[in-house]
Amino acid sequence: xxxxxxxRSKEMRLRWxxxxxxxxxxxxxxxxxxxxxxxGELVELLDLPDNEIWDFVSGRRDDYExxxxxxxxxxxxx
Amino acid sequence: MSLALPVRKYDAIVVGAGGSGxxxxxxxxxAGLKTAVLTKVFPTRSHTVAAQGGIAAPLxxxxxxxxxxxxxxTVKGSDYLGxxxxxxxxxxxxxxxxxxxxxMGMPFDRLExxxxxxxxxxxxxxxxxxxxxxxxxxxxxxxxxxxxxxxLYQQNLRANTQFLVEWMALDLIRDPQDGAVxxxxxxxxxxxxxxxxQAKAVLFATGGAGRIYAASTNAFINTGDGLGIAARAGxxxxxxxxxxxxxxxxxxxxxxxxxxxxxxxxxxINKDGERFMERYAPNAxxxxxxxxxxxxxxxxxxxxxxxxxxxxxxxxxxxxxxxEVINQRLPGIREIAIKFANADxxxxxxxxxxxxxxQMGGIPTNYLGRVVVHEGSNHESIVPGFYAAGExxxxxxxxxxxxxxxxxxxxxxxxxxxxxxxxKDLQTSPKPHRNLPKDAGEQTRARLARLxxxxxxxxxxxxxxxxxxxxxxxxxVFRFPDDLAKGxxxxxxxxxxxxxxYIQDKARTFNTARVEAxxxxxxxxxxxxxxxxxxxxxxxxxxxARADFPERDDKNWMKHTLxxxxxxxxxxxxxxxxxxxxxxxxxxxxxx
Ligand SMILES: Cc1cc2nc3c(=O)[nH]c(=O)nc-3n(C[C@H](O)[C@H](O)[C@H](O)COP(=O)(O)OP(=O)(O)OC[C@H]3O[C@@H](n4cnc5c(N)ncnc54)[C@H](O)[C@@H]3O)c2cc1C
Numbered sequence: 181x182x183x184x185x186x187x188r189s190k191e192m193r194l195r196w197x198x199x200x201x202x203x204x205x206x207x208x209x210x211x212x213x214x215x216x217x218x219x220g221e222l223v224e225l226l227d228l229p230d231n232e233i234w235d236f237v238s239g240r241r242d243d244y245e246x247x248x249x250x251x252x253x254x255x256x257x258x
Numbered sequence: 259m260s261l262a263l264p265v266r267k268y269d270a271i272v273v274g275a276g277g278s279g280x281x282x283x284x285x286x287x288x289a290g291l292k293t294a295v296l297t298k299v300f301p302t303r304s305h306t307v308a309a310q311g312g313i314a315a316p317l318x319x320x321x322x323x324x325x326x327x328x329x330x331x332t333v334k335g336s337d338y339l340g341x342x343x344x345x346x347x348x349x350x351x352x353x354x355x356x357x358x359x360x361x362m363g364m365p366f367d368r369l370e371x372x373x374x375x376x377x378x379x380x381x382x383x384x385x386x387x388x389x390x391x392x393x394x395x396x397x398x399x400x401x402x403x404x405x406x407x408x409x410l411y412q413q414n415l416r417a418n419t420q421f422l423v424e425w426m427a428l429d430l431i432r433d434p435q436d437g438a439v440x441x442x443x444x445x446x447x448x449x450x451x452x453x454x455x456q457a458k459a460v461l462f463a464t465g466g467a468g469r470i471y472a473a474s475t476n477a478f479i480n481t482g483d484g485l486g487i488a489a490r491a492g493x494x495x496x497x498x499x500x501x502x503x504x505x506x507x508x509x510x511x512x513x514x515x516x517x518x519x520x521x522x523x524x525x526x527i528n529k530d531g532e533r534f535m536e537r538y539a540p541n542a543x544x545x546x547x548x549x550x551x552x553x554x555x556x557x558x559x560x561x562x563x564x565x566x567x568x569x570x571x572x573x574x575x576x577x578x579x580x581x582e583v584i585n586q587r588l589p590g591i592r593e594i595a596i597k598f599a600n601a602d603x604x605x606x607x608x609x610x611x612x613x614x615x616x617q618m619g620g621i622p623t624n625y626l627g628r629v630v631v632h633e634g635s636n637h638e639s640i641v642p643g644f645y646a647a648g649e650x651x652x653x654x655x656x657x658x659x660x661x662x663x664x665x666x667x668x669x670x671x672x673x674x675x676x677x678x679x680x681x682k683d684l685q686t687s688p689k690p691h692r693n694l695p696k697d698a699g700e701q702t703r704a705r706l707a708r709l710x711x712x713x714x715x716x717x718x719x720x721x722x723x724x725x726x727x728x729x730x731x732x733x734x735v736f737r738f739p740d741d742l743a744k745g746x747x748x749x750x751x752x753x754x755x756x757x758x759x760y761i762q763d764k765a766r767t768f769n770t771a772r773v774e775a776x777x778x779x780x781x782x783x784x785x786x787x788x789x790x791x792x793x794x795x796x797x798x799x800x801x802x803a804r805a806d807f808p809e810r811d812d813k814n815w816m817k818h819t820l821x822x823x824x825x826x827x828x829x830x831x832x833x834x835x836x837x838x839x840x841x842x843x844x845x846x847x848x849x850x
Contacts, residue, residue, distance in 0.1 A: 185765070192768040196424065196447065199299055199479050201307035204513055206478045207598065230307050231404050238593035 191218050194226075202230045208237055212258045221251035263443065263454045263699045267691060268294045270459040270680055271442060273427045273484065276304035277403070277669035278648025279463030280410035280419075281355075282627075285677025287417035291684060294455065295414075296425040296444055298479055298773075302407045305465050305477050306669070309403030310516065311379060312395030313359075313670070314663040315352040319373040320393040322384060325349040328394065330386045330843055332664060336657025337800035338816065338845040339497065341834035344625040344653045348664075348671045355670040356396055364409045365398050380517070380547060381661040395663045400589070406666065424448060426773060427483065429702045430460070430491035430644075433692055438642035439629075440692050442487070443702040447773065450766030452706065454699050456691055459680040461645040462488065462621060463673065468501075470785040471614035472730035475507050475514040484650040486780025488621045489787065490701065493641065494631060494820035494829070496652040497619035498784070499792035500801045502660055503735050505551040507613025509571040511598035515591060515610065517662075520544040522587055524576035526555065527607065528563040534572075549659060552612035553803055556735040559611075566609065573607035580604075612735045616660055618801065619791075620652035622820065627651070627676020632820055637831040645680055647672040654818065657833075658800020709775055712760035718775045721755045725778075725785055728752055733789045739806045742793040749789050750826075756782045787821040794828055795819060800848075812845050 198209035212222075225233060225248050235241040236248070237255045244252055272283045275297035286293040297304065316323040329349040333340055360366055360374060367375040378391035398405035414421075424447040431441040431454065441456040467482025468474040485495055505526075506515040520526075525544045528534050538554035539546035546554075555572050564570050576584060576591075581604045584592055595601050595608045623646050624630050624638060633639040648669050655668055732745025756778055761771040797811035798804050817830040835842050 188765065189768050192765075192770050195770050196299075196768065196773075199303075199477075201299070201303045201305050201477055201479070203308070203475060203477045203511075204594065204597075207511055207513070210478075229404065229408075230303060231401055238590065238597060240590060240593055 187218070194218060194223055197223065197226045200230050202234055204234050205230055205237070208255055208258050212255060219251065221248065224248075225251050263452055263703070265454045265456055265694070268292050268455060268457045269684060270461065271296065271455050271457040272461045272463060273442065274304070274463035274465060274648065274650070275301035275421060276463060276465050276648060277306040277406055277410065277666060278673040279461075280407070280414055281670050281673025282461055282463060282647055282677035282680075283419045284410065284413055284417055285674060285681055287414060287419040289681040289685065291681065294420045294422050296422045296427050296455070298424065298426050300423055301411050301421060304407060305480055306403045306407050306666075308477065309406075309666055310400040312377065312397035312402050312663045313356055313406070313666040314379070314382060314394050314661070315356040315396055315667065316349070316392070316394055317353055317356065317374060317376060317396070319369060320376050321390075323392045323394060325352065326840065327384055327386060327392060328352065328382070329837070329840070331382050332655060332661060333843045334387060334846070334848055335381045335659055335661040335664075336655070337659055337810065337848050338812070339500075339654070339657030339799060339818070339833055341625075341654050342837040342842055343834050344655050346837040346840065347625040347675075348655050348667065351671045351675075352667055355667070355674055359406065359409060359670065362409050362413050365405050366396050367398060379662045382663070402666065422446070426776065427464075427487060428452070428705070428776060430487055431694065431698045432491055434695055436642060437492070438692065439644035440694060441698070443699050445773070445776070447768055450769060452699070452702060454694065456694060458684055458689070458691060459643055459645060461627070461647065461676055461680060462650055463646070463648045464650045466617045466649040467781065467784040468614050468617065470726065470729050470781055470788065471501075472726040473507055473611050473613040474512045475504055475613050475615045481777040481781050482650075482784035483777065483780045484646065485620060485787070486783040489783040489823040490779075492822070492824065493621060493629060493644070494822050495619060495783075495787045496622040497654060497658070497791070497819050498617075498787040498821055499795055499819060500618035500658045501614050501788065502548065502616040502618065502801050503552040503612040504615040505548055505555060505612050506574055506610045508594065508598045509566075509609035509611050512613050513594050513598050514613070514615070515574065515594065515608065516588075519574065519576055519588055519591060522576075522583055523579055524574055526551070526610070527573050527575050528558045529565045529569065530563060534558050534563070549801060549803070552735045555612050560736070571609045571611045574610045575607040576603050577605055577607065616665065617649060618652070618654070618656040618658065618660055620650045621646040622818075623647070623651045623653055623672075623676075625653060625672075625675065626679040627672055628679060632829055632831050645676045647676040658802060705776070705779070709759075709761055709772060710764060712758075715758040715760035716755045718759050718761065718771065718778055721752060721759055722778055722781065724755070725749075725752045725781055729785050729789065733792050735803065737792055737802065737804045739804070742789065745789050746793050749786050753782050753786060783823060786826065790826060791819045791821050791828065816845070
């Protein structure tokens with residue numbers, strides 16, 4: 181696969197991974213993706229359960245792993 | 259595309275891995291059937307994850323309770339449109355399925371004596387509608403749906419269920435001889451490949467379709483795929499005019515603000531700062547039932563007392579409760595209001611509107627999960643090989659209005675029942691797979707080929723936005739005759755535009771634009787069935803509130819609507835008023 185196709189496919193995959201079970205996350209992620217095409221940290225964060233991600237993004241909990249500090253801050257600012 | 263589609267063979271296919279789909283697949287996998295479960299998203303990300311309130315079951319752990327009382331509440335809640343045989347069946351099996359879930363490891367909240375803790379919930383009473391509430395809702399903190407999905411997923415892994423994740427079902431395949439369902443076509447998103455999944459039984463558990471409204475509490479995945487697929491294959495959709503609105507969705511976002519806020523003393527105000535619910539429900543005020551509050555809010559807005567520059571919402575005031583109550587007793591509410599309404603409820607009121615929440619209608623089934631259609635004088639003619647459960651199905655236990663916590667129960671009871679029925683049907687008279695019809699997959703190929711070829715046309719996002727606006731404006735909480743008639747015409751125009759959509763991205767692999775275009779077809783069928791059914795029903799019952807026919811009309815309208823895509827036409831069938839073992843509950847005025 182050429183580089184352009186590869187990065188398109190990664191972006192699309194992320195886009196679909198942002199379809200969640202909680203509307204709260206759909207909305208935050210939709211806004212975030214309007215400005216950011218790809219974010220590797222987000223890909224990993226999205227493996228967590230919906231409620232946990234929402235707790236971090238909404239500021240209800242701060243006990244996320246250090247590797248998520250950047251993406252959680254970016255989503256909180258969204 | 260002239261190449262034949264690849265074929266995979268299974269005993270049974272379940273489409274959907276939410277609560278209902280995974281409860282059904284568990285029966286199939288445990289019985290040793292070769293089963294595949296298709297899902298657009300990872301199973302535990304299905305919309306069931308959003309459910310907070312709980313699951314109804316008359317366990318009587320905290321208050322006296324029994325299935326007769328639960329049945330009465332459900333029949334009354336349905337505004338007498340629910341089928342009483344199915345309702346009896348659900349309420350009688352409630353304790354069994356909830357205890358079973360407990361044994362599977364569901365982390366229910368508990369009483370000190372170790373039994374499942376149960377809390378009260380609107381519409382659930384003791385002693386056939388007395389003023390005493392029944393404590394009937396079983397919950398796992400405010401994460402009931404999440405816990406349920408994880409429990410069922412683990413059990414399915416143990417039973418060796420095969421999940422096809424990020425696979426989207428597209429169309430049904432039916433045997434032209436007798437209409438039997440023999441498989442589905444499906445798109446594997448990763449590769450972009452379309453296959454035929456051939457099976458002796460196909461069970462739909464695709465969830466709700468709340469995205470057809472501009473204001474919706476539902477997640478983006480709830481596009482009514484099962485409904486669209488069934489309708490395109492000639493199966494009618496039942497009672498689609500009945501949608502439950504939740505009074506307090508955040509204006510502009512839809513995110514649900516729980517009833518608990520009003521339970522703690524929050525209340526609604528109009529642009530004059532008036533606590534208007536005092537006028538509509540002098541006793542219950544802001545705690546009146548969902549439909550009553552939603553109608554009052556809509557009346558305020560219609561009569562020009564809405565808030566904001568467009569005067570199109572009202573405000574939920576809770577700052578008087580103080581930061582302690584808000585932070586401690588209403589966890590998560592402040593975060594939601596700040597994030598989505600840009601309002602800190604500690605200081606200012608939160609803009610809210612009645613927001614679509616739950617679909618009572620769906621694919622018609624009997625209480626065993628078998629899809630039934632109307633043929634001549636037989637209202638319950640079985641479609642061989644086709645089953646449905648959960649929010650996409652209309653059994654109908656919720657009738658014209660669902661009680662809170664009865665949906666998760668519906669998923670468990672009818673997920674299990676439909677799974678049991680598939681096992682019985684396949685194992686009592688084992689037969690080989692039927693041959694696929696010659697044109698199997700043709701419908702799907704034609705849809706994809708059109709999308710492939712179109713170089714210009716309508717944008718998916720534009721048509722979708724117009725669809726949601728149309729439904730919101732013409733088929734909302736209150737339904738006005740002119741609005742409905744105009745809305746039907748506007749929806750026809752939307753459907754025509756949807757037939758001309760094009761996508762720019764033609765890539766094969768992981769093409770989300772293609773997926774969204776395919777979803778749009780399903781949204782169109784769902785929306786059309788809703789507005790056409792609503793326009794035709796000349797009465798007010800449960801969630802259908804017509805300005806021109808404000809009363810329930812049992813003489814002419816105690817019947818189920820069936821909408822057919824072909825010809826955009828309607829038929830009706832009687833409500834099943836006879837339970838199995840008890841006396842029927844005769845219709846009474848529904849007052850609380
Ligand atoms: C915010 C909120 C709170 C709620 N709280 C409660 C509550 O407390 N108690 C209660 O009883 N009810 C509650 N409800 C209602 C209840 O949660 C839902 O009715 C129920 O979860 C629906 O479950 P389901 O199994 O039918 O579908 P879902 O859980 O929506 O699952 C649908 C599945 O189908 C799959 N799917 C869809 N289309 C396709 C396709 N084309 N191909 C492949 N797979 C597909 C999806 O990927 C998903 O796996 C609530 C609803 C909302 C919105």
